[in-house]
Amino acid sequence: MEGTVGSKYAFIYRRLLTFVPTIFITITIIFFLVEIIPGDVAEVLAGPGANMLEVESLRKMLGLDLPAQERYLRFLLRLITGDLGKSLVTPMPVSKLILDSLPVTLTLAFSSMTLALLIGLPAGIVSALKRNTKFDLLVSFGALMGISMPGFWLGLILILVFCVQLRLLPAAGFVNPLIDPVNGFKYIILPSFTLGLILSAYIARITRSSLIEVMLQDYILTARAKGLSERIVIYRHALKNALIPVVTVVGFQFGALLGGAIIVETIFSVAGMGKLLYTSILNRDYPVIEGVAITMVSVYIFLNALVDLIYMYLDPRVRYG
Amino acid sequence: MVDFPVISAIWDFLKRLRKNLKGFFGFIILIIFVIMGLFADLIAPYDPNEIVAGERLQPPSLKHLFGTDQYGRDIFSRVVHGARISIYVGLLSSIIALALGTTMGLLAGYYRKYIDEAISRVVDILLAFPALLLAILVVTILGPNLFNICISIGIVYTPQFARIVRAGVLSVREKEFVHAAIVAGDRDLTIMFSEILPNTFAPLIVQTSITFALAILTEAALSFLGLGIPPPTPAWGSMLYEARGYMEIAPWWTIAPGMAIFFAVLGFNMFGDGMRDILDPRLRIE
Numbered sequence: 001m002e003g004t005v006g007s008k009y010a011f012i013y014r015r016l017l018t019f020v021p022t023i024f025i026t027i028t029i030i031f032f033l034v035e036i037i038p039g040d041v042a043e044v045l046a047g048p049g050a051n052m053l054e055v056e057s058l059r060k061m062l063g064l065d066l067p068a069q070e071r072y073l074r075f076l077l078r079l080i081t082g083d084l085g086k087s088l089v090t091p092m093p094v095s096k097l098i099l100d101s102l103p104v105t106l107t108l109a110f111s112s113m114t115l116a117l118l119i120g121l122p123a124g125i126v127s128a129l130k131r132n133t134k135f136d137l138l139v140s141f142g143a144l145m146g147i148s149m150p151g152f153w154l155g156l157i158l159i160l161v162f163c164v165q166l167r168l169l170p171a172a173g174f175v176n177p178l179i180d181p182v183n184g185f186k187y188i189i190l191p192s193f194t195l196g197l198i199l200s201a202y203i204a205r206i207t208r209s210s211l212i213e214v215m216l217q218d219y220i221l222t223a224r225a226k227g228l229s230e231r232i233v234i235y236r237h238a239l240k241n242a243l244i245p246v247v248t249v250v251g252f253q254f255g256a257l258l259g260g261a262i263i264v265e266t267i268f269s270v271a272g273m274g275k276l277l278y279t280s281i282l283n284r285d286y287p288v289i290e291g292v293a294i295t296m297v298s299v300y301i302f303l304n305a306l307v308d309l310i311y312m313y314l315d316p317r318v319r320y321g
Numbered sequence: 322m323v324d325f326p327v328i329s330a331i332w333d334f335l336k337r338l339r340k341n342l343k344g345f346f347g348f349i350i351l352i353i354f355v356i357m358g359l360f361a362d363l364i365a366p367y368d369p370n371e372i373v374a375g376e377r378l379q380p381p382s383l384k385h386l387f388g389t390d391q392y393g394r395d396i397f398s399r400v401v402h403g404a405r406i407s408i409y410v411g412l413l414s415s416i417i418a419l420a421l422g423t424t425m426g427l428l429a430g431y432y433r434k435y436i437d438e439a440i441s442r443v444v445d446i447l448l449a450f451p452a453l454l455l456a457i458l459v460v461t462i463l464g465p466n467l468f469n470i471c472i473s474i475g476i477v478y479t480p481q482f483a484r485i486v487r488a489g490v491l492s493v494r495e496k497e498f499v500h501a502a503i504v505a506g507d508r509d510l511t512i513m514f515s516e517i518l519p520n521t522f523a524p525l526i527v528q529t530s531i532t533f534a535l536a537i538l539t540e541a542a543l544s545f546l547g548l549g550i551p552p553p554t555p556a557w558g559s560m561l562y563e564a565r566g567y568m569e570i571a572p573w574w575t576i577a578p579g580m581a582i583f584f585a586v587l588g589f590n591m592f593g594d595g596m597r598d599i600l601d602p603r604l605r606i607e
Binding site: 148159256263 | 343454461462538561583
């Protein structure tokens with residue numbers, strides 16, 4: 001495995017392999033975390049008027065009378081076949097619920113991230129290049145406000161302004177923008193803006209400081225001394241290195257997006273995974289909580305591994321490490 | 322003259338802080354919130370939980386600066402008392418995260434090998450959870466009360482501290498002064514706390530300030546979802562949770578608690594930025 005190409009693939013392979021134990025351990029943790037959540041779903045389902053016998057038979061029917069370790073093994077076996085069990089509240093398989101809601105959340109995450117990059121990257125780059133100007137100050141202060149903004153409050157204010165006062169946009173619901181672009185856009189703009197605006201603040205901050213740091217390095221001086229135009233120095237030499245930390249932040253912020261989806265989907269009544277998780281926690285619907293948590297964590301771990309690979313592409317120094 | 326190195330260090334710090342506009346204003350905002358929290362009973366004109374049937378959903382006026390809610394409670398008084406809860410949550414959560422994370426980072430960086438492997442794996446796994454998801458799961462298990470919320474938020478923000486301390490330890494672990502202490506026969510604990518840990522103070526202080534802000538935000542988010550501090554406790558997030566149903570007829574109810582969260586978090590972030598500039602010249606970009 002001495003060849004460059006071989007070790008490159010070996011690195012990707014190794015990186016993907018470290019996934020498996022991490023995901024396995026997190027799945028185990030999630031199962032037992034959900035297991036110890038207090039509150040008996042059988043009692044909730046049976047209703048307030050039910051007697052002990054009814055509750056007991058319901059427990060048996062749901063398989064809740066088995067010991068935890070046995071349920072864990074059954075859970076793992078089912079998981080391998082892609083079976084996440086059935087929701088305790090609606091008679092739907094958990095995998096169906098997740099497959100229905102995951103695309104919604106991913107669409108929301110993707111549009112928020114796009115918005116965040118469209119605002120954050122140029123703002124960060126220009127403010128780094130025009131350091132200590134009014135524009136830089138404006139961006140820095142705006143970004144500081146952005147990272148301090150509680151997402152749920154921003155969402156409420158947007159609803160207050162655009163839905164309650166101006167009556168321009170719908171306050172609740174979701175239409176797939178790929179199927180119905182016009183209506184889809186109307187529904188997705190406020191939730192994306194809520195998540196994306198805050199994210200753009202993080203991206204602008206890290207882009208600015210990273211680019212400033214890179215611009216002070218010797219090789220930029222060399223590039224300038226060679227007589228390269230400022231445009232080439234910035235675009236070909238500085239930006240590529242400056243974007244490395246930005247990529248890391250973007251990867252990390254996907255976690256914030258998935259967490260933020262719980263809040264934003266609840267506020268805007270978007271039928272995504274965040275809302276699914278929220279309702280299932282309120283209902284103590286264990287299989288759904290497990291399924292959603294596992295999906296969210298897996299998506300997050302996968303995206304971060306992807307970020308590592310992009311990292312490798314951007315920064316030759318960490319290659320094949 | 323007796324020398325007070327701590328006091329002179331603080332004085333020196335304050336002098337430098339005054340020159341750093343961001344840090345200075347952040348500090349001022351923090352002071353305001355601390356005063357609000359400490360003297361809430363004196364500042365608030367009404368009892369935050371007093372229900373007045375005849376004063377339901379009053380818009381802001383001189384009598385009720387931020388208006389009243391659906392029970393006729395004075396929103397201004399509730400926001401002032403909310404500062405106390407947010408400061409408590411920020412403080413306790415940061416202390417938990419700081420204590421857990423520092424211990425983990427010290428052990429991992431100092432002993433390395435298996436201990437480092439094990440701790441780093443735990444850190445990786447904690448980081449594999451989106452923060453809010455983990456906080457929700459833990460708080461659902463422990464049950465929603467003030468103390469449990471702090472524990473869950475503390476756990477969520479532990480990995481960042483562990484990483485910072487571990488990196489700091491690794492960077493000085495092989496320095497001569499550490500070896501000298503080992504040769505001199507100092508106990509491991511002594512070496513860790515008096516030789517190694519001080520080298521990580523600067524990033525730790527900055528991280529604590531950021532964590533304070535994140536803790537306030539996370540608690541507010543949990544409470545907003547109805548999974549955090551239960552009503553009628555005047556937590557800012559819980560107030561927004563209640564206000565949500567009244568946005569059409571009482572928009573003012575949504576404004577004030579959100580502003581409070583925003584400014585408190587802004588204060589800590591500004592303070593954190595300022596401290597980073599002052600304490601860590603390497604990170605300073607002027």
